[in-house]
Amino acid sequence: MGPTRRGWLAGAAALLAAPARAEDRGLYRRGNDADPETLDPHKSSTVAEAHILRDLCDGLLTYDNAGAIIPGAARSWTVSDDGLTYTFALRPDGRWSNGEPVTAADFVYSLRRILDPATGAKYAEVLFPILNAAAVNRGERPSADLGVSAPDPATVAIRLEQPTPYFLELLTHQTALPVHAASVARHGDAFTRPGNLVTNGPYRLVDRIPGDRITLAANPHHPEAASVAITRVAYLPTPDIAGAVRRFAAGEIDSLSDLPGDQMAALRRRFGGQVVLGPSLGLAALCVNTRKAPFSDLRVRRALSLAIDRAYLAEGLYGGTMSPAYALCPAGLDHYGTPPEAEGRQGLPIDHEIEARRLLAEAGFDPKRNPLTVEYRFNVSDNNRNTAVALAEMWRDLGIRTRFVYTDAKTHFAYLRDGGDFDIARMSWIADYSDAQNFLFLLQTGNDGFNAGRWSDAAFDRLMAEAAGERDLAARARLLAQAEEIAVRALPWIPLMHYRSKALIAPRLHGYTPNLRNAAPTRFLRLDA
Numbered sequence: 001m002g003p004t005r006r007g008w009l010a011g012a013a014a015l016l017a018a019p020a021r022a023e024d025r026g027l028y029r030r031g032n033d034a035d036p037e038t039l040d041p042h043k044s045s046t047v048a049e050a051h052i053l054r055d056l057c058d059g060l061l062t063y064d065n066a067g068a069i070i071p072g073a074a075r076s077w078t079v080s081d082d083g084l085t086y087t088f089a090l091r092p093d094g095r096w097s098n099g100e101p102v103t104a105a106d107f108v109y110s111l112r113r114i115l116d117p118a119t120g121a122k123y124a125e126v127l128f129p130i131l132n133a134a135a136v137n138r139g140e141r142p143s144a145d146l147g148v149s150a151p152d153p154a155t156v157a158i159r160l161e162q163p164t165p166y167f168l169e170l171l172t173h174q175t176a177l178p179v180h181a182a183s184v185a186r187h188g189d190a191f192t193r194p195g196n197l198v199t200n201g202p203y204r205l206v207d208r209i210p211g212d213r214i215t216l217a218a219n220p221h222h223p224e225a226a227s228v229a230i231t232r233v234a235y236l237p238t239p240d241i242a243g244a245v246r247r248f249a250a251g252e253i254d255s256l257s258d259l260p261g262d263q264m265a266a267l268r269r270r271f272g273g274q275v276v277l278g279p280s281l282g283l284a285a286l287c288v289n290t291r292k293a294p295f296s297d298l299r300v301r302r303a304l305s306l307a308i309d310r311a312y313l314a315e316g317l318y319g320g321t322m323s324p325a326y327a328l329c330p331a332g333l334d335h336y337g338t339p340p341e342a343e344g345r346q347g348l349p350i351d352h353e354i355e356a357r358r359l360l361a362e363a364g365f366d367p368k369r370n371p372l373t374v375e376y377r378f379n380v381s382d383n384n385r386n387t388a389v390a391l392a393e394m395w396r397d398l399g400i401r402t403r404f405v406y407t408d409a410k411t412h413f414a415y416l417r418d419g420g421d422f423d424i425a426r427m428s429w430i431a432d433y434s435d436a437q438n439f440l441f442l443l444q445t446g447n448d449g450f451n452a453g454r455w456s457d458a459a460f461d462r463l464m465a466e467a468a469g470e471r472d473l474a475a476r477a478r479l480l481a482q483a484e485e486i487a488v489r490a491l492p493w494i495p496l497m498h499y500r501s502k503a504l505i506a507p508r509l510h511g512y513t514p515n516l517r518n519a520a521p522t523r524f525l526r527l528d529a
Contacts, residue, residue: 034409042114065524067515083163095221104150122449169433229526264319278514281431282499367399378426379412455492
């Protein structure tokens with residue numbers, strides 16, 4: 001079962017990445033999963049955007065290339081005894097790319113902007129631990145009531161609703177990045193265009209060619225400018241992973257952040273140590289549209305889930321670069337135990353096919369007279385296309401007919417975020433922080449930016465609310481586990497696999513370190529001359 005092996009490896013010229021062309025010798029050609037929908041950090045929502053924004057902007061805190069939290073625009077911080085107030089001292093030498101100083105007012109403006117409902121940020125929920133953030137985002141309170149202040153130009157104070165164990169990590173996220181207020185006022189939505197974009201990170205935007213590349217150059221005003229070894233980086237969208245591997249072999253790309261899973265054995269033979277695997281906190285799942293029949297019927301969702309051979313997907317299709325997922329949360333999260341699982345693990349005392357057929361028949365479907373038809377939407381890439389074909393084959397064994405609708409990544413996720421109609425859609429999630437809440441909040445009522453199927457469960461929401469206010473970490477973990485138990489029984493998202501990071505790193509690129517956050521800021525890397 002599964003898609004036919006492609007022949008893209010046949011006839012490829014080089015076993016090792018070819019030397020860079022002379023004109024590219026100082027340019028880091030960085031493969032990126034997709035072309036970004038936006039470079040406005042307050043409207044961004046994808047990992048592909050996060051990689052670019054991490055180079056362009058410094059939050060109060062940021063990551064190094066080992067995934068550790070380090071000072072960003074802030075040089076130091078303190079936390080009050082009750083865990084509710086965080087006070088950050090800004091670097092005195094922080095500068096925007098136009099040379100202006102970075103001040104506390106910039107962060108107050110930016111945090112108010114992303115939570116302002118007029119901004120339309122789909123990712124605002126990440127910052128809801130801040131005092132009054134949810135109410136401001138719902139338009140129930142003015143932005144001045146947000147728990148962020150500037151006691152003086154060099155100090156940012158943030159007050160929380162309740163103690164939040166992962167709050168520092170939230171401040172490394174793209175939602176917490178600053179934007180230049182005067183540029184937004186002057187250019188409106190066009191402030192992100194080359195020539196208009198003013199940033200405070202180690203790089204500045206030089207050029208953007210949609211579908212081709214985004215070029216950055218070192219920001220000479222950044223406090224760490226003297227230590228930045230790579231002065232130019234071009235982000236190249238690589239949704240065609242097989243084609244990207246060919247470009248890597250030809251020396252046209254220096255790194256890839258994704259690989260064709262069904263070719264991993266061949267890739268290891270071909271590229272040896274240039275194939276780098278690492279840990280990750282990510283989920284691949286199927287989002288089910290619980291707003292429409294028959295997918296509003298739990299029996300149908302259970303049947304679809306039971307038919308999926310996750311072990312085959314992870315091992316056979318992805319070459320061990322993914323792991324089978326029967327829970328929403330992966331193992332190893334901070335402050336959490338073993339996640340509760342959905343049905344479907346192979347080897348358990350249940351005949352999955354027989355049970356799935358029974359559920360479909362009970363729901364009124366017959367393979368010959370009244371077969372279930374599923375429209376499956378996904379963002380196109382080699383891995384995603386292979387997964388779609390494999391799923392359709394698994395469901396076909398039950399008499400289910402599947403048709404595909406596929407688009408580029410930014411169109412796919414924008415369509416889902418904006419409430420577009422669908423049956424089942426591919427969803428992927430890379431955690432913003434190592435906590436179960438960052439997986440489970442996706443399914444809370446009202447989180448329409450991510451809960452595309454509009455699933456709603458009062459008991460689930462109540463448990464999530466209780467967990468948010470629980471200061472005892474063990475008790476909080478129990479509440480979150482109860483919430484996940486409800487979700488994996490209801491299956492608004494059908495978990496497929498948990499991610500591992502997989503990359504191709506050219507011999508001329510140095511400093512890449514696999515880490516749980518999959519963070520690789522360009523300023524910590526270097527190229528051979």
